[in-house]
Amino acid sequence: MPLWRQPLDRDRILIRHGIVNIIDDRCKGCGFCIEFCPQNILVISNRTNTKGYHPPEVISGMNCINCGLCALLCPDFAIYIEDGGEHTPENVVPIHRHEVQG
Amino acid sequence: MSTGEMHRSERLRILNYDTPAVSDWETGLHPMDDLLRGERLPHIWCQGCGLGTALTSFISSLKWLEKNRGWDLDKVAVVSGIGCTGRIAGYVRLDSFHTTHGRAIPFATGLKIANPDLKVIVISGDGDIAGIGGNHLIHAARRNLSITVVCVNNFNYGMTGGQVGPTTPHEARAVTAQYGNYEFPFNLPYLATASGASFVARWTVLHARRLTWTLRNALTHSGFSFVEIIAPCSTAYARWNPEGKGLDPENLRRRGLEVMKHYQKVGKIDHDVHPKDAHVKVNNQGEILEIIEGEFLDETRPDFKEAINQRADLAEKYWLSEKGTLDKRKVLTSRKKRVPRKEIQLGGFGGQGIMSAGKIIGMAAAVFNNLQACFTQSYGPEARGGAAGSQVVIASSPIHHPHLTQPTSMIIMSQGAYDKYVADLAPGGVLLIDDELVTLPADHRKDIKTFGISATKIAEQAGNNRAANTAMLGFWTAVEGIVDKDAMQESIAESVPPKTIKLNLDVFEAGHKIGLTIDK
Secondary structure, three states: OOOOOOOOOOOOOOOEEEEEEEEEOOOOOOOHHHHHHHOOEEEOOOOOOOOOOOOEEOHHHHHOOOHHHHHHHHHOOEEEEEEEEEOOOHHHOOOOOOOOOO | OOHHHHHHHHHHHHHOOOOOOOOOOOOOOHHHHHHHHHHHOOOOOOOOOHHHHHHHHHEEEEEEEHHOOOOOHHEEEEEEEOOHHHHHHHOOEEEEEEEOOOHHHHHHHHHHHOOOEEEEEEEEEEEHHHHHHHHHHHHHHHHOOOOOOEEEOEEOOOOOOOOOOOOOOOOOOOEEEEEOOOOOOOOHHHHHHHHHHOEEEEHHHHHHHHHHHHHHHHOOOOOOOOEEEEEOOOOHHHOOOHHHHOOHHHHHHHHHHHHHHHHHHHHHEEEOHHHOOEEEEEEEOEEEEEEEEEEEEEEOOOOOOHHHHHHHHHHHHHHHHHHHHOOOOOOOOOOOOOOEEEEEEEEEEEOOHHHHHHHHHHHHHHHHOOOOOEEEEEEOOOOOOOOOEEEEEEEHHHHHHHHOOOOOOOEEEHHHHHHHHHHHHHOOEEEEEEOOOOOOOOOOOOEEEEEEEEEHHHHHOOOOHHHHHHHHHHHHHHOOOOOHHHHHHHHEEEEEEHHHHHHHHHHHHHHHHHHOOOOO
């Protein structure tokens, strides 16, 4: 759906972007990163690491805002964020929310 | 993994870090790995334990200080005691010190005083800092020593299986308090504040970001900074208490997470609250209802090092003025005659100047007569009126035993002292008494020489009965002759209050005169 109204400074708005790195074999599956990610981009995966835990995986990587809370909360040094630069809102894959009709 | 092999080898090269031959941990994968000892990792902490998060916050605050405040991390030392938290010292790749149980703060005190440029951080658990080491915490805080104490509080003795500790909330459950804890816990921020800490804060590990900011402030603070970190103990404490969902099998593997979610619900940030009211409120089921957190106190006060320096300057000034008077001391020609070991016992009741008489004799011998002297005292708990005795040993050669073996000379100024000491006098020894205060009994020893003067009366006639001891000293000097008269006079002049020097010297002279007339 083309947007017919746009903010005038749309070109100048920059959103921080982060690249999530997960070190699978260090994870103990405590779930802190999944629970407290402000963008809710992490979920528990079906993979099993060498310790037998399910490490998290990224579902919508473009939404990472490089806040670094997961890296700070992770007790096992198993996740960290790399700076992915900044980008304008066009590059963001929007989250579509649909109201239930009827 | 988008960083790849390149990233890792580059990081390792910068760190100049040799990866150990055998390790479960691939160093260099994580940005914080340069401050971790890879060979000791992975750490022992359970799934869902808050200690890892406390360590991450600590490392990230150190990294920030290194980057933005120019800290040299070679000048940082981490000290910890025993317990789960105590292992942090072994995991950080800084100068670290894993000490005995509860004694992390004394070791840190030594480090800081010996090397004031070092930034000393104590990280230990509640059992270590508030339990066995509670005394060290309050005394380091009292001195306002410039160290940072980080106490990770998980409300119980986690490593030993979850027993009740000094911070277990009232009515909370623990393995040794299945029906609720009947003791009352420490409020650690209040304890630290009351003891004199100048920076006090509390956070839960959930508030890792704010905890990092607080740790930065605490580490740069001049004075004693105390940070309490509330962390879940997923295995022990959470097992018994509602916020970890108890023994619900659904949650067995996620207890730490449940506690963290609970902290999100009950944490209340209030920086302005008095530490007294910074409570951890718990209901009668042991469920935490409210945790007050924040930076409660940030004061600027002179720290221990400044206080020491200030006092040292004053002491040096005082010593220089003292030294001036000491340098002006009259030099007496040193005594030629050799003195064998002489033991003198003085006895009386408190207030007669028995101690000062002993000190005057010792000083005359040691300072003005170039002899060796040793002075000991014995007295009851009363300051005045009780039994008092002092002992002086004088010899030309060094004195190897400071106590009396068998006194050869005695100055006795009360009946009680007579009863107590005279039996010890060596046969043929000299006993000097104040004959108004001491009445010789019928069975008085015949094998000793006994001489008496009315010392108190002489002193009273001179104007002050408290100079009676000086009269006895004059008498003793004349009778015994161990110490020279001029040495005694110098010693008296230096020991008594300036206003009474003349009076004392007159009384001394009177006593000495009587002594010369006595037929020995």
